């Protein structure tokens with residue numbers, strides 16, 4: 001960063017502070033990861049300067065021949081990785097991808113059915129303050145409060161009543177597998193399209209570690225920066241021929257102008273990494289770590305929504321501890337464990353307070369953690385939740401020591 005240091009010491013200091021924050025703490029935020037140095041180099045490349053509105057071979061600017069090859073490479077690798085017939089790698093984010101996908105399948109005013117935010121869905125699945133809840137007439141399905149699993153029977157009933165054009169499945173805090181076939185059957189029965197948002201488990205699906213919705217859902221959207229371990233961004237897949245053109249137009253010119261070619265190059269690198277056998281091993285370890293963390297937390301008397309996990313995250317139910325997610329998050333943060341509060345099914349508290357804590361293993365697995373480390377992390381979390389402030393200094397020392405042994409990529 002010698003040029004930043006010379007030209008802009010203020011920004012240089014901030015970037016160094018962030019690097020140090022990440023290095024000295026452990027990230028258990030389920031939606032975060034540490035991308036490779038190659039991914040970050042691509043983000044900083046000359047591709048950042050190039051305008052390339054349109055698609056490869058059909059651009060509105062000259063000089064796009066390299067950009068065309070970059071985008072084709074990213075698309076080809078994405079298609080290979082997920083076994084899809086079409087990939088759009090231009091969406092700037094997961095939300096942009098979702099809005100573009102909805103508008104390729106329905107009109108403003110049409111009906112959308114998505115998982116409720118307080119059940120682990122995402123803002124872009126029809127939340128009232130998201131454009132997705134304002135553009136579409138959105139209804140939401142939830143979880144069975146006893147099991148914490150998607151209530152498929154209630155979803156089916158709601159689909160029959162609401163008659164949505166699109167059902168969106170997938171979420172941000174759901175630790176279990178989604179039954180894609182079952183939701184597709186529900187969608188078919190009411191004439192809806194199924195959209196699978198795999199932002200969270202994309203890397204696990206790419207690694208073939210959990211079932212893929214590609215070929216089952218009409219459209220699959222995702223972010224590229226969570227378990228997929230790439231740059232911040234979005235992507236859309238489909239195998240439906242009649243949706244390819246609407247999806248292209250909905251991304252550009254519908255919702256975006258020029259694509260970020262630097263990010264697309266970084267996506268290509270991340271997809272290339274994900275195609276290597278080592279990525280599958282990493283994904284397997286992510287799941288093994290989440291399961292080990294869950295078991296160790298339960299052994300220490302903590303409750304987990306659904307009792308455990310099939311994926312990269314566990315959701316701790318703090319009600320028995322009589323502590324809010326906000327207070328738990330703050331305690332962990334003081335001890336250099338970066339986590340986030342989360343609503344749990346039937347949560348009596350509001351979203352800014354919550355009764356749950358979401359813990360994810362992608363970032364710590366990227367730093368090399370294994371099952372034994374998860375027992376140490378569970379121990380640290382239990383000490384904080386049980387002992388409160390008096391445990392912070394001791395746990396912080398332990399977490400800092402663990403972090404200093406495991407450098408960032």
Ligand SMILES: Cc1ncc(COP(=O)(O)O)c(C=O)c1O
Pocket residue numbers: 031092093094095096098121122124170171172197198199200223233234
């Ligand atoms: C399920 C799901 N969809 C979409 C998104 C949105 O991604 P972005 O923040 O890139 O807009 C997220 C982000 O957390 C997510 O969890």
